[in-house]
Amino acid sequence: MAGVRSNSEPPVSRSPRERGQEIDSITAFDRVAASGSLAGYRVRSLDLTDRTFALLSTDTAESVFLGCAMEPDAAAKVRAGGALVFPPVPGLPVDPYRGSLYAPDELFEGLVDAGYDATPDARAYHWYQETKAGGDVFASILRSIHDDAVSDALDEHLAGSRVVGIMGGHSLERGSAAYAGAARLGRRLTRDGLTVATGGGPGAMEAANLGAYAAPFEDGMLDSALELLSKAPYFRPSVTDWARAAFDVRRSRPGGGASVGIPTWFYGHEPPNPFASHIAKYFVNALREDGLLARSHAGVVFLPGAAGTVQEIFDNATPNYYRSRGEPTPMVLVNREHWTEELPTWPLLRALAADRPMAARIALVDSVDDVPEALARLAAEAGP
Structure with a gap:
């Protein structure tokens, strides 16, 4: 299949700048995937469940998928093709892999109808308090990833x-x-x-x-x-x-x-x-x-x-x-x-x-x- 590198082929060599390029939108994903290679890219927080064909037919050597939803076959393929896959974490009040800053409407969603305690901002604080008190190392890692993003x-x-x-x-x-x-x-x-x-x-x-x-x-x-x-x-x-x-x-x-x-x-x-x-x-x-x-x-x-x-x-x-x-x-x-x-x-x-x-x-x-x-x-x- 065109654009797919077999396991016996040498890894694709990319410059440090290319290796760090990020994809934060479906439009950008489609544009890059159309070239036949996602090698070295960082794909962040995208719903790719309807992009299975593109993932199956595109080189993903040295790429990283951060919090992207994918069909199981697509996820297995990109891993086999040399990608690192950090799957979405369900149930979190925040997206640790987010690619943009928050907007007020996002943090205060639900304020008018249900009050502040129902907002993502309040729920994120409660999650932070609960996981910090329990010493959850996985939650600590997710908070660190979030803050870096x-x-x-x-x-x-x-x-x-x-x-x-x-x-x-x-x-x-x-x-x-x-x-x-x-x-x-x-x-x-x-x-x-x-x-x-x-x-x-x-x-x-x-x-x-x-x-x-x-x-x-x-x-x-x-x-x-x-x-x-x-x-x-x-x-x-x-x-x-x-x-x-x-x-x-x-x-x-x-x-x-x-x-x-x-x-x-x-x-x-x-x-x-x-x-x-x-x-x-x-x-x-x-x-x-x-x-x-x-x-x-x-x-x-x-x-x-x-x-x-x-x-x-x-x-x-x-x-x-x-x-x-x-x-x-x-x-x-x-x-x-x-x-x-x-x-x-x-x-x-x-x-x-x-x-x-x-x-x-x-x-x-x-x-x-x-x-x-x-x-x-x-x-x-x-x-x-």
Whole structure:
């Protein structure tokens, strides 16, 4: 049969780049399979049950099938042809082999009819808690595969973007002046052509993603959204009411601006916010935190927060200090009183930066309105 390599034939030699190429859609699968060779490709999360003939007639040497549904004959053939096959795992609330980031509608599916506890997001957290407590090594492997797939999808999505991270506390309530300020900041930075990335949770994170969502609309849209959201100011006691209010805003003004949220099921009591258009949700919090900071090449803005935000400041300061990621990235701390008196982080950051290249990349400003100018100034002072 044309295109099928017998077991006695030598393995197909492919370049490292070819060997790592991924197929994430049926259209791409059909295009490549038509050439007679899937050798070296990584085929991910596709339903191939009606592609049996293509699989039986195509070279699959050194290919890898991740979570693809196949008829038994097709699965046996591709294995015999030199492929690795990682079959789908039934009953999971997440696809560990997924090839794309999450969308809010996907994570919150079922919210309107059955409430938050019925959503894939809540079910994923419960699965994580159950398998972690039981020490299930297979579940641990699946979580690791999932997080690696999410990182890969995040890199693909952000390629070529100027990403600015916005960090801040999860306890910031809708309806507060600080929440409105964080939303204005997200809107301004998005309008300036930057991609806003946050930790993806509630509070200041949600506000920044909301601002990015509001960026394409007239200014009054954000004011209306803030008023509607203030009726459900916090995700406690009811995540359902909190999330439904956000989706009410989205339904009233569909087609908002894009931004990224990077939350974690490690903090499962904190739901992801629905205003990030693309959500990279992780099981391992350390991967999530480092990944967000490492990808924020255009700078990181630190709004007032508590222990978590302080940790993020110095998580970002360390590679800036040692230049382990290349040139230091801009860091802007917002609210002078908070960072010099309530939690005096700024004096220590400034002392660390003294006589080092990162000194030209840190700033303390009084309000969110000062952030865009500070980011531009830090970038200019550091030079090309």
